[in-house]
Amino acid sequence: MISQFLFAGLPYLAVALLVIGSIYRFRNDPYSYTALSSQFLEDRKLLLGSLPWHVGIFIVLFGHGIAFLLPTIWGSLTSSRLFLITVEVIGLAGALLALIGLGMLIARRLTSAKLQKVTTNLDLTLLVLLGFQVLTGIGIALQLRWGAAWATGTTTPYLWSLLTLRPELGYVTELPGLVQVHIVGAWVIAAVLPFTRLVHVFSLPFSYIFRPHQRVIWTRPRPAPVNIAASPDSRRTFMKGALGISSAGALLSVGFMEKAVRFFRGPDTTADEDAEILEKRLRRLRVTTEERELELERMKREFIEVARVGELDASTGKYFIDYEMRPALAFLGSDGFPILISAKCTHLGCTVSSKVDSQGRLLCPCHVSYFDVRTGQPNAGAPAKEPLPRLGWVLFDASGELICTQGPDGKRQGEPSAEALAHAQVFISKSHEGASS
Amino acid sequence: MKIGVALRSCVVVSALFAVMQGEVSARSEFQVFSQANSGRGVDCAMCHAHPNGPEGLKPGQIGSLNAQELKLLGLARTAFEPGSSVENPILNDFGNRIVFELGKRTFLELRAQPELLGSLLSADSDLDHDGIPDATEFLQGTHPLSSQHGAPGALFLHNLGEQWFPIVMLAVATALGLYGLRHLLIWFSILTDQWSAESSSSEGD
């Protein structure tokens, strides 16, 4: 029964009071439709209190409004954890800002002698009510975290049910007490709103920012010099600037800070992905290790194996690495002996293709030079002018016996039989390296 | 020109390959076709695990496979009919997808008409989710497994459609930021003007 009054009766009562009271007041006393500014009596503390309060409460109310008006979009946005954290932090910061401002305003009302005269009990009641409301809000934010997310499933449908005149109290009666208190507090504030200075929310001074400036002329000389920063023109410009920058900043921080944070935090990879990444890195490391081993081998050993003669082919070369760690190719010559030729283009050092074209030439794809596979000579007009150097080789038979050798100059020593040749292994020799260079 | 040259030598070589190595060789007919059709350089990494194709000892090539992978390879080689999801270790996801969609028999027959592969593959399959179907990527010579790679125009339009929300938000933020910056600068210049007017008037005294 009591909850029916608090969550269904009170809201309708509050809204009725709000509407009727506001209209009544506007018709009878339109000039009281203001915040009843007391700036003339005291302006320093007012600025210190009023500005944070208004900025803070605006942020908070904006958040409440979005969750109420766009529950589906909001719900999908808040399902992102980082978005949720960002929003909650912004909201909490706004609430704390509002609390600080409100505290300042209350202190001002209580300490300034001039203000005591114009302060009514209703003003104090209102300040206390607002303070209470902000405190319960902060309490909810801290105790019952992620309200930005759960509100879309609880209070939002409750408010919509009220709006559509089919109150569904089940959404809120199950909620923790603190939330219920916060909701009731909101209805109470709505109910008293038309009778207090809070009525100024209906005359939000948006036009202030855009109206041509008015100069305040004091009829009697002021003691202090005119403060430039407070001159209305520059202040308004500053406010526009701050408004633009801060809303751009807010948009960016909601959209892009999330991405930036994730960028620096590193990816959320599954165990499988981690394994895959690690596997790939190991593969690359192995390739590097192989290259380094080749290098070491070439430093230490007199002969390096290239291939068995039987493995060599006349049309597709086998890449290997010479003593200088440059790529080279091994082919089978028409006489059955191997042809070893450097694969480093003499033009600008690209690696030539291993495939012999129909005219017996190798292509360097970088600048299109063709090299004759037998002589190494480039084609006429090719960017490369020098021939690909030929490499010397040494043949060993299966027992490790040296059976034939050919220098880089093409002079051959030893005449193995055809069968021995087919089973022989091709090596390059360190001694040839010195001779060629 | 360069490409033309490379192509011709490729054709010769691939023919040789096919003769020498029989069934296991890379299907360079498709590579040659994709390259000629698109004018882009294409290598075996479009369908194979290694850019130099299946032959060799490097990771992703036949020589590097362990016993379990060899078993998978054997299984994959028998997938003659479409619809068998194979995990051939020498192929990449696109290669395996082709075998799944067409089956090995049809695929081998297509070697004579590689241009038909583009139309026979389903237009729904987009393995890298870049908005360009795998079949189209084959025809255009772009990588079917990289969302960062595709025909620039189509890729741009697809990403624009995907990313319109952040772009609109950014446009709004930019407009607001510029508005704010403009007024802050004006504010600052008003201050400095007044400040210098004051200091010059005090100098005048």
Place this chain on the structure above:
Amino acid sequence: MNVPRTFGTIADFFAERFPISKLNFRSMVQKKEVPIHRLSWAYYLGGLALFFLGVQLVTGLMLLFYYEPTVSDAHASVEYISQHVEGGALVRNIHSWGSSCMIFCVLVHMITAFAMKAFEKPREITWISGVALLFLVFGFGFTGYLLPWNQIAVNATKVGLQSIEEVGNYLPGALAEIPTRIKETIQGEATVGQATLSRFYALHVVILPLGLLSILGLHLLSIQIHGMSQGVDRPTGRTERFFPMFILKDFSLWGVVFLGFFVVALCLPFEAFFAYPLFAPYDALGSTPDGIKPEWYFFFIYYPLELLPFWLVVGLTMVVKVVLFIAPWIFRGTSRKTLRAIAVGGALYMVVMTIFGQQIYEIFKGGHS
């Protein structure tokens, strides 16, 4: 030679370029005026280049969090950035597009500054520092290209470095060795390898940025001291205040450019314009894939190198470099009309070589079979 007088002349030269009386906020910002005439748009190009430098600094620092400069890990770490790190592909893509945009802005900035005779006394130092910045920016492009350690990167770097060695063929006697030595010093070892990667990394992320920022400081300082050059032979007499009006327009332009740039970087991967085998990890033992080319901003020197005798291109390049550096003294008496004609000629050459370089190359070298 009278040493004290020489020193005195040098001191006078700098005193005139950096007058103490102008080194203050009021003179450099508040009082600065920007001339208004039909070439005024060119005053925004330097600011735009500065904007892209900012973009490059930010994204570069972000990439630095994940990049690993070793031959075994460089390519894997770049792949990791684009495939696994949230927004990594975007950051990397912004960095790629940003480099091209920055170099484009710097080039256009230089050509227009030349056409507007912005190097006229007392702005020689502005011009010389600007030319130095241009070469530094090219240095960034060249060193940054290698870092992903993919096929096109390593092979293009090899080609670029090899052309230093080529110079040796045209030098007499003992001098012939010097280019090879220079190349090996840059390279750090016999071929492009780990040593090269480490060096290019150090250059790209530490040395060049430090150099760039310090020279940029000098460049900006001298611009603010002397203000914008008048730009045309007959000034219109109309000006606008640098602060806040010009700055405002500058920032607005930045905002609009950023938006367009971001959309492109978000939706259009830079690599989509190339064949994918070029981005496979570099394979020292395999053959070089087709289509190895430097970035587009080197086309203006790459295609001539392909087509013309090497000594001619190198000689011309040296002449152009020297002329650029001492332009304030060479063109001291030249009218802006003539300068404009030269600038248009230079710009036309760049545009034609960059856009039609490949076609020109094929026309002249197309006879291959």
